Amino acid sequence: MSGVEGYIYPNEVTLYWSVLIVLYPFITGLVAGAFILASLERVFRVEAVKPTYRLALLTALAFLLDAPLPLQLHLGHPERSPEMYFTPHSTSAMAMFGYVYLWYLMAVLVFEIWLDYRRDIVLMSQQSKGVMRLIYKVMTLGSSNISERALHIDDKVGWIVTLVGIPSAFLLHGYVGFIFGSIKANPWWSSPLMPVVFIFSAMVSGIAAVMLLYMATTKLRGQKIDMRCVDTIAMYMFYIFIIDFSLEMLDLVHRIYEADESFRSLNFMVHTRLYIPHIVIQICLGTIAPLILLFLTQIVKLPEVVRKRIYATAGCLALVGVFAMRWNVVIGGQLFSKSFLGYTTYKMELVTREGLLAAAGLTILPLLFLWALVKLLPPWPDKSLHEAATGD
């Protein structure tokens, strides 16, 4: 049989979780990571990262809006997906997706963004014209009080929402890791470390994404990049990356040392079919290389322009590495037979519902969402609004 090596159960020839299921944890990871970065400023009072606060929130929202789409596209019967809300199966980890997603979207992200932007929304509803005025009017939800006291209450409530949001972000992404980690039939997935590894790699990818977006948008706007801000972000990324890498290596070393019945099969897979995506892309290129680059910036005093380039390179490599990690979990976990006697191959199609083009589209889509959100709710300080508000 083409693409099959050794013996696999006859129903295992087809891989049912495609590149779209790779995208799903990657995108939710970006959401969780971006939110954690936002919370650094809001809850932990890391003032240096303030320039990215609003951008991080909007990035999280843009990717969260995109997150369920790969799942929908993957389902054999997407029209039945509301059943997960109406008749969820209480023992299923996947059944909780809808609730966790809605909680995170509505109770955390949208609420926090609204609270943070409420003053701006009210001002924009007064200053803009035509359709935009109407949109902003609706977005005020009838609350146009922007007195000192009202804004103070917004700030307090926003702080509480962010506080609730941190465990929610962990829940959202840890839960995605649990979907894989709780499958005892699959030794490549079955690990209690899986949710934790997912959370830390999510933080790395989310922080990297917001850092890159901040650098790119600042450059596009012709503004100067706040180096104190990116230095701090890079420092956090470096430390979280070390934890993430340590956890992944702990998992790997544990598997190698324990060498249970599945080890020979998994070891062969890592040295053959997964060698490029796992060893080369995920570990060497996507983890060790950015870690070395970030380490350099921590121990050597480098000029600003060099640091910027290093951060941009390390950020891109980290995103590639985390994507490769998701790929290796989802696709790698289906390449070997549960008989541990053989292997199959994943053939990505191009223009089918679960093909490369659909995946590329769903990767670009959140950037379009972000563009629209930035247009609607500019994340950078607007002087004219401020002047209007203070009557200068």
Place this chain on the structure above:
Amino acid sequence: MNISRRHLMILLPAAAVAWKHVLAGTPEDSPNYRMSEHWWGMLIDIPKCIGCGNCVRACQTENDVPDGFFRTWVERYHRSDIHLESPEVISPDGGKEGFPVVRAGEEGKFFFVPKMCNHCADSPCTQVCPVGATFITPDGVVLIDQKYCLGCAYCVQACPYGCRYIHPTKKVADKCTLCYHRITKGLTTACCEACPTGARQLADLKNPNDPIHEFLKTHTVQVLKPQMATGAKAFYNRLDGSVR
């Protein structure tokens, strides 16, 4: 027509067998079937399996199984005397058309292992289904409500035995139903009926008169992958340790 007493003695059993087949083809309704009185499983007697593939063909015909997918299949193991943990296994087209002949004097042990859904009492597939489309009936059969299934394939990933697939045209999960449409009418499964050696036997664990009880007492019976703790109900007689 003049039929001698001798001919009649030969014809009567043949007619009885033929009549049984007619009945099997047109099962009667069993309105008196009570789910709570049964707990179904399957006994698979490995030494009796000859790898003919009758069961696979019967299942595909009975249940309209699409080509390339299997509700049941047969594997042939070649367990070497030296590499006990690394058997060579083949299952060409699920063993539907039998297996290539083994050369005389070949080293090691050859044997056939029929596979199917284990109708686990604590099935991981049932646990993970996000909408409960996969469920276990009160009489112990794991079924799928295909009008409800989302086709997410989480159950396919969760099954340790590789028994599930996504139906290529219906786009929902599919697997062995233990011929539920037959067993609730007092018939046996298509695979059991087609097996020429009795290597597969439907077992009702709640029926005290079922021969399974005597068999379990007197034979060395094991389930596949017992470490998975799924409560599998496909019981294998003389299961070799190398079987996965």
